[in-house]
Every structure is written in C-alpha cells, then in structure tokens.
Amino acid sequence: MNLIKYYGDLVGRQGLIVAGLNSNKKSLETFTAAHNYLTDYESLRVAIDDRPEKAVADLALKEYQFSLLALASGQYRYAFGGLRLFFELMLSVVRFSAHEIDLRMWLCDSKDINWESLKNLDSGVFSVNFMxxxxxxxxEFGRQFSAISESVYRECSEYVHGNAGTHTLLPSEIAFDETAHLAWCEKSAAMRQAIVFAFAARYLNYVSPEGMRRMESVVVDVVGYLSPVQMVYGKSCEA
Structure with a gap:
C-alpha cells in the first residue's frame, strides 16, 4: 500500500465535504454563524485584556477554530470534542478570575480543569454565590444558564466517550453529514449563550466605559432580554 497516496486520498475527500457544506444552504448559514461567533468572543476579551486569565481565553479560541476546521472537514467526533474543550476553557476563564491561585497552578501543570467545579451549584460560575x-x-438567572451548560456539555461528552448512540449518528466514512453538522452548530449556539451570560455577569461591573461599549453588541444580542443587561444597555435593548 502506498501510504502517502492513501492518506492523500483521504485529505482529498475533505474537499468534497467542504463542497457539500457550501451547497447546503442551511448548513452553510449555520457554519457561517458559528464562525462569526469568533468576533463575539473577541469582543468579550476586552474585559480581560489586562488580566492573567486572558491567556486561557486565547487557548480557548484556538481550540474553537480547530473544532470549526474539524467540522468543515467532516471529522465530526473530533469537532464535538474540540467544542467541549473550548467550552471548558472559556468557563474556566471566568472561574480563574476569582481563583487566581488555581490559574497559576493550572498554567504550571499542577492543577486540572474540572467540570464539576465549573458547574458546582454552590461555587461554580453560574452559582448564586459566585454571581x-x-x-x-x-x-437569579444563573440556574437557567447552568442548565443549558450542563445539557450541552453532556451531549458533547457522549461523542468524546464514544457512546454507542454516537456511532449510529455519525457517518461511517469521511463524508458530509447534515445532521451531524447541524447538531454541532446547535451546541455551539447554546454555548455562546452561556459564555456571554457568564462574562456579562462577571465583568460588566468592572470594565471601562470603552470596554462596555465594545462588549455591547454581543451582550445585547444574546442576553439583552435580561433585566440587569437592560439596566446597563437600556437604550440599546429597547431599540
């Protein structure tokens, strides 16, 4: 077997997947929206430009881009895995802002990121105490976003752990699959809601007026219906 040709042919199939994505209107629209979330996350980063947790956000956005690439290439299981990692890192940004010693330990490989600590009802990033x-x-709104986060994380974990059902949902060969594609995009959109809420709750009281202005479009678009956001961006939310 000519291994170079074999793997070259597999890479060539990815071009067909991109073509399939491009020819499917709904899939292309959702992929474009998911890609554009990067701009939203860049807007949120203004809140942490001068904070140590910015390094974690930088890593998170890199993982999100790798996940998008896996999605566009038909590597759906790995796209879900990358998306889960991105979500963990972005919520860890918020948690690390309140626990800098944990951040320092994580950066020197002496502490792990733990999903249980992120979702903890007493001390996690959506807990009443944290908010x-x-x-x-x-x-008062943390619980609903905690539920969203728990659900989407669990769904992505099914792909990471290779649950039996995921093998029937995903194509058996490298090929474009609309159902898998749309499922990834739905989870990405749900994560965006939770991340924007968490960043707004944690940082809006502490950013400069310019920072608030730069965060405004994404915060209002995603959680502008919440009363505390309306208090901050009242005119924009009513528009």
Whole structure:
C-alpha cells in the first residue's frame, strides 16, 4: 500500500465535504454563524485584556477554530470534542478570575480543569454565590444558564466517550453529514449563550466605559432580554 497516496486520498475527500457544506444552504448559514461567533468572543476579551486569565481565553479560541476546521472537514467526533474543550476553557476563564491561585497552578501543570467545579451549584460560575460576589443583579438567572451548560456539555461528552448512540449518528466514512453538522452548530449556539451570560455577569461591573461599549453588541444580542443587561444597555435593548 502506498501510504502517502492513501492518506492523500483521504485529505482529498475533505474537499468534497467542504463542497457539500457550501451547497447546503442551511448548513452553510449555520457554519457561517458559528464562525462569526469568533468576533463575539473577541469582543468579550476586552474585559480581560489586562488580566492573567486572558491567556486561557486565547487557548480557548484556538481550540474553537480547530473544532470549526474539524467540522468543515467532516471529522465530526473530533469537532464535538474540540467544542467541549473550548467550552471548558472559556468557563474556566471566568472561574480563574476569582481563583487566581488555581490559574497559576493550572498554567504550571499542577492543577486540572474540572467540570464539576465549573458547574458546582454552590461555587461554580453560574452559582448564586459566585454571581452575588460580582454582580448580584444576575444571580437569579444563573440556574437557567447552568442548565443549558450542563445539557450541552453532556451531549458533547457522549461523542468524546464514544457512546454507542454516537456511532449510529455519525457517518461511517469521511463524508458530509447534515445532521451531524447541524447538531454541532446547535451546541455551539447554546454555548455562546452561556459564555456571554457568564462574562456579562462577571465583568460588566468592572470594565471601562470603552470596554462596555465594545462588549455591547454581543451582550445585547444574546442576553439583552435580561433585566440587569437592560439596566446597563437600556437604550440599546429597547431599540
């Protein structure tokens, strides 16, 4: 077997997958939206430009781009895995902002990121205690975004752990699959909601007026219906 030709042919199939994506209107629209979320996340980063947790956000966005590449290449299982890692890292940004010692330990490979600590009902990033510490007005809404986060994380984990059902949902060979593609995009959109909420609750009380202005479009677009956001961006939310 000519291994170079074999793997070259597999890479060539990825071009056919991109073509299939391009010819499917709904899939192309959702992929474009998911790609454009990068701009939203860049807008959120203004809140942490001068903070140590920015390094984690940089890594998270790199993983998101790799996940997008895997999605466009038909590597769906790995796209879901990359998406889950991105989500863990982005929520860890928020948690690390309140636990800098954990951030320092993580950066020197002496502490792991733990999903249980991120979702913890008493101390996690959506908990009442955490929200009250930084922006009490958001505390009453944390539970609904915690539920969104838990659900989408669990769904991505099914692909990471190779649950039996995922083998029937994914194509058996490298090929474009609309169902898998749209499932990834739905999870990406749900994560965007949770991430924007978490960043707004944690940082809006602490960013400069210019930072608030730069965050405005994404915060209002995603969670502008929440009363604390309307208090901050009232005119924009009513428009």
């Amino acid at each position: 009250r510490a930084f922006n009490p007005a958001f505390a």
